[in-house]
Amino acid sequence: MLRLGLCCLFRQAPIKFRTTTARTISRLVRDAQLARLDQLCLENAQQLLSALDEVRRLGVGAFRVLSPLFPLYTHPEYGYQLEELPSAGPIQVTLAEVRRRKERYRIRLSFHPDQFVLLSSPRPEVTEASLRELNYQAELAEMIGADVINLHAGGVYGDKATALHRLAAQIESLPEAVRQRLTLENDDRSYHVVDLLPLCEKLNVPLVYDVHHHRCNPDGLTIEEATMACKQTWDRVKREPYLHISSPKQGWGANPKPHADFIELSDFPQEWQSLRATLDVEAKAKESAVLRLKEQLNLPDWLGEGSIHG
DNA sequence: GCATGTCAAGTTGTG
């Protein structure tokens, strides 16, 4: 059965994640910086716990955790370690409870580092910053039990084969906590499913299939072919496949890349109807969009403990 | 209060 996933934020539910900026933090002395960051991390951990309850209440089966759960954690100047925070203990306890609830509710958790995180760059400082960020997200993933850290392949730098070679080399030398969670996703500009498949098969990296990106940036594969190829990369490691969907904000005209508030049912590939997979819904209306798609597809509530499936 | 400009980070494509 398909399980739908909500991405990062809520539009209806009163669940808010907070952040700060390097500029704001820079005006404080170190102790005050850590006190401020401590407050934000603790609040965000508590909000994540509420998020799991809300996802469960909505009958949804997956949640993507936003990258800056710990704001500025990997910043070169204002970064910090969890142990430096006065509330490190309560934060860890809260995140351990997130993990327990995710297991009880059978909710799948994932991370999607943002555009600055690349393993294909020829610039060492970009790779170093990316590795810091990946290690941070893996640390969080360990604490809450997230099984996926999903990356785009990044830039081409005028030579896709060489960029892919750098990407493969970096993947092979990742720390285990990152490596076991790393997945790659086709993007809407540079890397097709067909570009990533050889690397994914060689290194046993699961491939997340984003059908909107595929439609924006076609590679000759049909949706069914791309779906099956990606599914195989997950089958090989005996894990549930991940799919992404979104609809174009202004239709399939000049610029289909920006995301719409909701998913048009006509954009949902019928090939997916009977799949066992996680489908992240990338739509601005957040849980409203997930619920609408869930109804349109006639999917039942995703049930955890006590269900006849569980 | 509310409107508005700003915010760590990469790369590509468009106007």
Added chain:
DNA sequence: CACAACTTGACATGC
């Protein structure tokens, strides 16, 4: 050459 787009607006400031 500036800006939008990408998984996502929220925060700080000034009126």
